Amino acid sequence: MNRRSFIAGSVAAATGLTSVFPASKASDSESQGKPFKLKYAPDINQFRHHAGDNPVNRIKFMHDQGFRAIFDNGLMGKSASDQERIANALQERNMDLGPFVVYADFGTESFVLSNADVRRDLRNRVRNAIETAKRTNAKWGLMVPGRYNQRMGWGYQTANVVENLRYIAEECEESGFVIVLEPLNKRGHPGLFLTTIGQTYQICRAVNHPSVKIVNDIYHQQITEGNLIPNIDMAWSEIASFHLGDNPGRNEPGTGEINFRNIFKHIYNKGYDGVLCMEHGTSMGGREGEAALIQAYREADSF
Amino acid sequence: MTQKINRRTFVGASSASVVAGLLGSKVAIGQEGADMELKGQVKQSVCKWCFGNQPLDEFARYCASIGLKSIELVEPPEWSVLKEHGLICAMTPSHGITRGLNRKENHAECLAQIRTSIEKTAEAGFPNVICFSGNRAGMDDDEGLDNCEIAIKEIIGFAEQKNVTICMELLNSKRNHPDYMCDRTHWGGELVRRLGSDNFKLLYDIYHMQVQEGDVIDTIREYADCIGHYHTAGVPGRNEIDDTQELYYPAIMRAIVETGFDGYVGQEFIPRRDPLRSLAEGVRICDV
Secondary structure, eight states, X not given: OHHHHHHHHHHHHHTTOOOOOOIIIIITOTTTTSOOSSEEEOBTTOOHHHHOSOHHHHHHHHHHTTOOEEBOTTGGGSOHHHHHHHHHHHHHTTOXXXXXXXXXXXTOOOTTSOOHHHHHHHHHHHHHHHHHHHHHTOOEEEEEOOBOOTTSOHHHHHHHHHHHHHHHHHHHTTTTOEEEEOOOOTTTSTTBSOOOHHHHHHHHHHHOOTTEXXXXXXXXHHHHTOOHXXXXXXXXXXXXXXXXXXXXXXXXXXXXXXXXXXXXXXXXXXXXXXXXEOOSOOSSOHHHHHHHHHHHHHHHTOO | OHXXXXXXXXXXXXXXXXXXXXXXXXXXXXXXXXXXXXXOSSEEEEEGGGGOSSOHHHHHHHHHHTTOOEEESOOXXXXXXXXXXXXXXXXBOOSOSSSOTTSHHHHHHHHHHHHXXXXXXXXXXXXXXXXXXXXXXXXXXXXXXXXXXXXXXXXHHHHHHHTOEEEEEOOOTTTTSTTBSOOSHHHHHHHHHHHOOTTEEEEEEHHHHHHHTOOHHHHHHHTGGGEEEEEXXXXXXXXXXXXXXXXXHHHHHHHHHHTTOOSEEEEOOOOSSOHHHHHHHHHHHHOO
């Protein structure tokens, strides 16, 4: 879960820095508070400087800023009552909950194996996730299908991943819960099975089930393969969610080489109604960094 | 000439509309530059082939007026026109794309063309000569790397003596140049590092490498010592480098400047709108 904790880390590092909310841009912007055109979803831990430690207050703040979704990777680790508090706060404001992490074991070969114990373990995790989803009205859970095996032909591993996902899809059938599969970049996460959008598309087409889809992490895919818009178009029928982050640096849009405004425009024009999780850090700390984060999304959303 | 332009002929279809656009251009040649004040940290060039068939003299006058320093991939007989407008040819042509240095049977022919280009380029006082790996045609990438090394070693002494840099272009093999071998920065970078000469570098084409491999800024940083020239274009489509595509060019240009790059960035996009206006906009976008 290391990759997920850097955001928390950067927020912690930012604590202690104080700054006035820059009045120049965000606050006099006409668009302030207006819902964004797309459902950009801040991390539940974001905006502590503006809205404090209570997640419900943060959700209220996010809604006031125009966000219509949030994401919480660690949702399954929270108590049932905390999950319900978050869900209620979202429901009152008609906000969506992005995919939470169901399985992201970067150190184990799992999906690539044809093994009854592994399958049982994966099914149990999905069953637990569905319980969390029922409590929180979550539609999606995220899985990273683990490491590849160095001694097994690629075709066999792919077939095993497909087979394991078919069992998982069966598990999701009744509730309609959707598992989104995330390819990660090889530089940051060497050894993982899933790396490209094309490969993930191939697997989803093979499983051929509405409960097994792709989460396209723009940051990871820019590192791995570039060609972002063509890949979005090619895999469109299987993409159910996005993660965001500019490259290099994995911070807010406008801090790197990706022209997010045009990517958002492209996604919007395709009629996308899903969530785009802001799974990245901020280029600046403290209140100022949070204000810059909102302003970055205002600018990227102005298409 | 036709052979060399052939690699670019996929634009043939659009060249008619480009010409039409140029003829009907609302930007009066020579006037656009009046309000263009550039920071000039990035020395900019343009590839003539993208911008239609209008007379080089008119095009060169316009290019000079918008702050361009070079028009590249222009044949030697036309260099005097560039010089009249104070321009250089920052990347001069040599052999073709598909039959290149990765095959020994091409070496004699390609190296002869490179040698001639080096001579003329040095005589004109220009900096770079282009070259290509050629297509794989079933060949293993390691064998191609060895063969390219052998070829360049034969000519590198001459390039050093003439103070001209040979640049091998990185192209995508996914969309525009299927089967082209020098399609990954790490492969090209390995070739540059094996040769260990300041007179052999890569032409990092930002468009081609975004199509092929992504991770533009970190790659530029990692291979800064291997890169002698850059090309631009928007992804997808190879058109304007503005807000209509997926790369944010100002950040990329800033990263290039930060590496201490002293060469040229060549605009190599196929304009969808008024070509000359788009070119001026492209120059402004890259002027960080």
